[in-house]
Amino acid sequence: DTGVSQDPRHKITKRGQNVTFRCDPISEHNRLYWYRQTLGQGPEFLTYFQNEAQLEKSRLLSDRFSAERPKGSFSTLEIQRTEQGDSAMYLCASGRGLANEKLFFGSGTQLSVL
């Protein structure tokens, strides 16, 4: 169990640029989640995958956001035309897809949009 890893840890970008984050879940986990956390708030659900299928997307996820998990292993989250309001910690978590299971979180990618 090597844990959930996220890359990069920090990303600074200018408004209007596109950014992409990567998440590598725990290998035997078929569920993968993306959350976003802003200062003083708890993680907010964005989307999740069951293997390669994206099963739910939050209303928070605007059309500028897209997530993929092409082979059911790692996932990418892309933000197009970034805005200052996108500045946040983007957290990835994985699980086995069991009822009432705990999620395993990565350390997150801190995005700053200037």
Next chain:
Amino acid sequence: DQQVKQNSPSLSVQEGRISILNCDYTNSMFDYFLWYKKYPAEGPTFLISISSIKDKNEDGRFTVFLNKSAKHLSLHIVPSQPGDSAVYFCAASYQTSYDKVIFGPGTSLSVIP
């Protein structure tokens, strides 16, 4: 509309004393509750959970109490240790939506040596 509330942004406790972190929820459909702990520059890690069919769950120094009628739960840490200093998130889910866990805003606990 915040479904999971933690009304105390911060809490300071002396080492060795009890820490009590509170959480309130509004959605009566929630039937499973979790506490996560988060250190700076790390992701949240699972601490303890409780099902709505129970009113108490204990794991070492950590105990979670659930009062369904009041839609309230609390996390007790006894005795508190400096290593417990972290942000604690209360989270909830319900049967038809295990896929989505709703987090509260967190309480920052400082345990003073």
